[in-house]
Amino acid sequence: RKEVEQDPGPFNVPEGATVAFNCTYSNSASQSFFWYRQDCRKEPKLLMSVYSSGNEDGRFTAQLNRASQYISLLIRDSKLSDSATYLCVVNGGGGFKTIFGAGTRLFVKA
Amino acid sequence: GAVVSQHPSWVICKSGTSVKIECRSLDFQATTMFWYRQFPKQSLMLMATSNEGSKATYEQGVEKDKFLINHASLTLSTLTVTSAHPEDSSFYICSAIRQDRASTDTQYFGPGTRLTVL
Numbered sequence A: 001r002k003e004v005e006q007d008p009g010p011f012n013v014p015e016g017a018t019v020a021f022n023c024t025y026s027n028s029a030s031q032s033f034f035w036y037r038q039d040c041r042k043e044p045k046l047l048m049s050v051y052s053s054g055n056e057d058g059r060f061t062a063q064l065n066r067a068s069q070y071i072s073l074l075i076r077d078s079k080l081s082d083s084a085t086y087l088c089v090v091n092g093g094g095g096f097k098t099i100f101g102a103g104t105r106l107f108v109k110a
Numbered sequence B: 001g002a003v004v005s006q007h008p009s010w011v012i013c014k015s016g017t018s019v020k021i022e023c024r025s026l027d028f029q030a031t032t033m034f035w036y037r038q039f040p041k042q043s044l045m046l047m048a049t050s051n052e053g054s055k056a057t058y059e060q061g062v063e064k065d066k067f068l069i070n071h072a073s074l075t076l077s078t079l080t081v082t083s084a085h086p087e088d089s090s091f092y093i094c095s096a097i098r099q100d101r102a103s104t105d106t107q108y109f110g111p112g113t114r115l116t117v118l
Helices: none
Strands: A004-006 A011-014 A019-025 A032-038 A045-049 A055-057 A060-065 A070-075 A084-091 A098-100 A104-109 B004-007 B010-013 B019-025 B032-038 B045-051 B067-073 B076-081 B090-097 B107-109 B113-117
Touching (some): A019 A084, A032 A060, A045 A055, A045 A060, A045 B107, A070 A084, B004 B090, B010 B019, B019 B032, B019 B090, B019 B113, B032 B067, B032 B076, B076 B090
Antiparallel strands (some): A004 A019, A019 A070, A032 A045, A032 A084, A055 A060, A060 A070, A084 A104, B004 B019, B032 B090, B067 B076, B090 B107
């Protein structure tokens, strides 16, 4: 089983749609969780951290369920510029080590 | 926000040559930097952890004699791909941990270096 698993997609959605990405992780001792965005041929950029209480930043909402070892990202009112690969990132668990999911590709179309 | 730079941004070289990639933290000191590699349509794979003033820690399957890492200062880590071969062609990305913030486990990524070995 992979340490961090994501649905690879691609997700093809129209502008204005709401889309949700899921991610599961295997190490219950993991401490920090993030969603990164990566555009084609570019480096990953931090989108948002994920907290147990859930957090929201504009159109983006992230949730963490430690009991189920599950992380989600919800994007509302999708824009064309949201088209990218979204990486689930899990950190910690016995020393600093960051594990990246393989990413979920999103295409938002007009 | 924190800025991490990489140089060069892209390089094309002949098989058998060595290529050095620099990673710099521009506005903060980083005792720990990471080197990743990403093949097309695949996730980032951690190659090694670069520690200032000490030897790098390599992930399983990464040849330390082929991928030489030097972290001589708090703002610079270098990755040298020795005797590069076409299978080493990839996107190499470094990242750095900022030490002077409360949340110290956020990584800041460099823009990446695209290596093509002919």
